[in-house]
Amino acid sequence: MEQVTISGGTGFLDVNKRARAELPQALRIALATGQLRRPLATTLGPVLDLLVDGDYRVSGPERVPDGQSLTPTDTWPPSDEARVGYYRTAIRTGHRPVAVVLGDGERELILDGHHKIAAYRAEEIAPAVVRIAQAYSAS
Template identity: 65%
Template sequence: MERVTITGGTGFLELNTGGRVALPPSLRIALATGQVRRPLADTLREMLALLVDGHYRLSGPHRMAEADELVPVTAWPDHDAGRVSYYRTAIRAGHRPVAIVLAGTRPLLLDGHHKITAYRAEGVPPSVVLISAAQPEYTDS
């Protein structure tokens, strides 16, 4: 698990705003192929810049058993059958595309609507990176 502090964030990804996230091509490819590199804070830099300022924990990718509780930021399920089919084929071949979830009382699916739809259709727990709020770390001075 990594800890990260966001300063100068845009606040675009607040739970009450919703909206579609435009990710840079390099991050989209990493998530689509499951090739998410460490440290997560570097890999997800563009996504994290959309959050409100604060302290966060990053973890994963790992399997999410309770994916049925995800709250999508766009229409669900997604209707792009071609993209869902692509991910279903990848999942059947053993690849694990990665979705991004903002953890909370009701976890918010930030990116990966097609992936989650494909995972559900294949009956496989999805691979996700979780972003969750964290308390600041204090050190004795």
């Protein structure tokens, strides 16, 4: 797990808004192939820059435990069946695409990867995710 402090974030991604961000192509490819470089805070920089200022924890890729729910931030189920099919094929052949989720303390919101999550569920395999969670201090 990595700790990261956001300073100068745009606040574009807010758990109370349903705003969608367009990720840079290099990051989209890394997530689609599961080839994420360390440190995650650097790799996920374009996503982290969209958050409000504060302290966060970044972890993963890791599997979502059985029974844990993820909250979609877009249409569910995803309407692009061809894209879900693409990810299903990738998963069946051993690839592990990664979704990005943001924890707000009560739920985990799917920021990127609705099609990936749908494909994992269709294949009955636990989804691979990178988690971003606000780090709360015990004050």
